[in-house]
Amino acid sequence: MTDRESPSRADRVSGAVVGSAVGDALGAPFEFGAPGVFTDRFPDGVGTLCGGGGWDPGEATDDTQMAVLVGESLLEQDGLDPPDVFDRFRRWAAGAPKDIGLQTEDVLTNGEPWDLAAALHFQLNGRAAGNGSLMRATTSGVYFAHAGRAATMEAARRIAALTHGDRAAWEGTAVFHELIRAALRGDDPLGAVPGALDEVHADHRTRWATVLAPDWHPGLATEFNGAVWPCLGTALWALRTTDTLERALAAAVDVGGDTDTVAAVTGGLAGAVYGIGAVPGRWRTPLHVPLPGYGDRVLRTADLITLADRLDRQGEQAAGTGDPPRSVSPEMYT
Secondary structure, three states: OOOOOOOOHHHHHHHHHHHHHHHHHHHHHHOOEOOOHHHHHOOOOOOOOOOEOOEOOOEOOHHHHHHHHHHHHHHHOOOOOHHHHHHHHHHHHHOOOOOOOHHHHHHHHOOOOOOOHHHHHHHHHOOOOEOOOOOOOHHHHHHHHHHOHHHHHHHHHHHHOOOOOOHHHHHHHHHHHHHHHHHHOOOOHHHHHHHHHHHOOHHHHHHHHHHOOOOOOHHHOOOOOOEHHHHHHHHHHHHHOOOOHHHHHHHHHHOOEOHHHHHHHHHHHHHHHHOHHHOOHHHHOOOEEEOOOOOOOEEEHHHHHHHHHHHHHHHHHHHOOOOOOOOOOHHHOO
């Protein structure tokens, strides 16, 4: 990353939410493509929100749709209300979204209550470390950024546990929250990694330390980047090895695989670092976020900026009450 005039907090907040959304829309047409597919399409290395693969130009996927639902629940419920978030997810899933992860779909449609659905899925399947809780975490990361490291990471775990029963997904989402918190206050999120790892559950710390290490790169991944470990690891690699938001997103998409989610996570971090001014107009203008299950609602860039600002302001007020998120309930582990 290069030295430049530091964006204001408001610019970073908007940059995080919009950056995640444009990363999602940028990567969506290339999902499950091979490495290099982005530069094959855009030799200039930056590109447009071109659409394709069933997506309209600028259309955001389930990643941003779920992030909006989390953000709106936090605002309307004056904080984290897990049953409310889960109900919003269920309504969205029933609205036939174009894309929904297989694990998330099962959890949201299996008829189990909010505090058991993900845990039961994990018991039956034994694996639930996909990146589906990470992809939607930028809005909650903004809201809880004022609460401090421990509180923001605990909030991330609680939200992740609604759909993912594997603690690996909780811890990755928690790390992401802490890196967003660092970036929003003007610190280098890469420098915040060691402190975040100190808060990671001991059983998961070594594996997370491996993929978040300064010398890790996507070629070292041991899983498809639809898994939570290489997804977040690739986002940090893209941020570390580039010097603009556009180049970070291009690098993330060019890895191939789960391009929309990897770029959404990258965009959340890069947007928090570089600010909304780093998001080019050719991406802001076509960006739109439909909300299946919620009538004809479609959010545009201006709506996302308003959402981001409200999350930051209301999150600051909530942090001032000194009422941190409660721990994840034991039944969510079992």
